Amino acid sequence: MNPEIAFEDVAYIRNLVRVRSAMVLEPEKTYLLKSRLEPFAKQEGFGSMADLVSQLRQTSYGPLHKRVVEAMTINETSFFRDLVPFQALKDRLLPEVIQANWDIKRLHIWCGASSSGQEPYSILLTILHHFPELTSWHIRLIATDLSQEMIKRGQEGRYGPFEVNRGLSPPMLNTYFSRQGMEWQIRDDVRNMIEFREMNLAGSWLVLPTMDLVFIRNVMMYFDMETRKDILRRIRGILAPHGYLILGATETTLAVDDHFERVPVNGTSVYRVRKD
Template sequence: MSPAAGELAADDQDLAQLRLLLRSRAGLELPAEKAYLVRSRLAGLLAELEAGSLGELLAAVAHGRDERLAQRVVEALTTNETSWFRDGAPFEALRTVVLPELVRRSAQTGRLAIWSAACSTGQELYSIAMLLDPARFLLPQGTVELVGTDLHTALVARAASGRYSAAEVARGLPPELLARYFRPVEGGFEVVPALRAITRFFPLNLAGPWPPLPRFDLVLLRNVLIYLAPEVQQAVVAKAAAQLAPGGLLLLGAAELLLGAASGLRPRLVGGVTFYERVDG
């Protein structure tokens, strides 16, 4: 066997081991066409550990001396792309129809709970918070609970800080909302306390056991299913559906469709955007 072929075989083995790690820890798939990303995404971790190759890094994970290492490898391979009011149309549907409806319903139930279930750095949940500003809707204190969770612990901590750089706020945040809901701080902007008070962020691996959660009126499960193995997608959707209050809505990403997997959910078109409504008890 030529040295080049030998190296390739070793790489393939390492990739197979990495795939197992991602799948078992987070339900994530690493398609062949994305394998090229591995080297660049793990470059920082390799440098920090002075590991010369993926094989060395995986051996360190297998040794288990550092409990956090496997989690850090998984985190490094997640795609965390997000922005304010991402994709436009879903937030227009939320602003004009869905949120006013949920606010009206909250007058009866006394609560309104929304979950951004793969929140990355939090822009999705704060976008909702701005649309649902309790002061504008005259919602009594304690009515609104906005929950943001993600597998990636450092991103969750960043989301909870409510701090964003100038480059980050430039990605889809209208200037009037920046002026109203952020204050300048060193290095960027910080979400105002009134909105941070209605948000709560904590780590949650959708592919693992879920902690006790409230029933939600709206669950945003956007741009995460595409990274999960098909059977994990199905299980996550079923659990998210079970977490909805009766009549609650599930919103997926633009490239994500429910293919017959979710019993008890009925598609509902709002402004050209498909929400899935919980129709059973």
């Protein structure tokens, strides 16, 4: 396959990805674009990246366009990624939410870029492992992602040895997973506690209930300022007054949305809506 791609074709793909996912593929990341598009074109049976782009241009937005956008997304994730947010969840965020919701015994959590599921499962395992009393509560844990393929992987809850070795402790692995050949399958009762749904953060949202905790980690960094502002505004609309927003380690609401305030916890930062 010809490894070259015309400037206009790169521009077309960048625009497609931006319009459909809000992700900004910087021109200096053209190598990344090519390294993903080339195998994708081959896998889809095209003779070259140019043939693929030509087909995309000739037809209105459809499944092929969607698959291209998904092929361009960065799905990097792991169980208990960065660890400290999950320590904060255990030591401060969940205890506070439990106190606030004690009378109604209800917990709503949304994980807004859940990739292949390791993040929502890490949230759920923190609850099950450290707060067993919450199993009698009404818990809704909603995991959404742009990518249909990632949502399917999360729903399946099956992970390879490399994936479970990244972040899962042996007691958690042995308690909540069973071995199936080379892979590890999360228990059905745990898997069924998460609602996995497709959703574009930059598009129209599903109807979401008031949330106690919102995790939108390691995705805002790919969006432009206007998109970040719009997403944070909409999060404010669904976050409970005692609720927290948890972002990725390199992400912040500062200089994006002044209605949020930063709360330092366990060496990391979480965010809540200012009361004043």
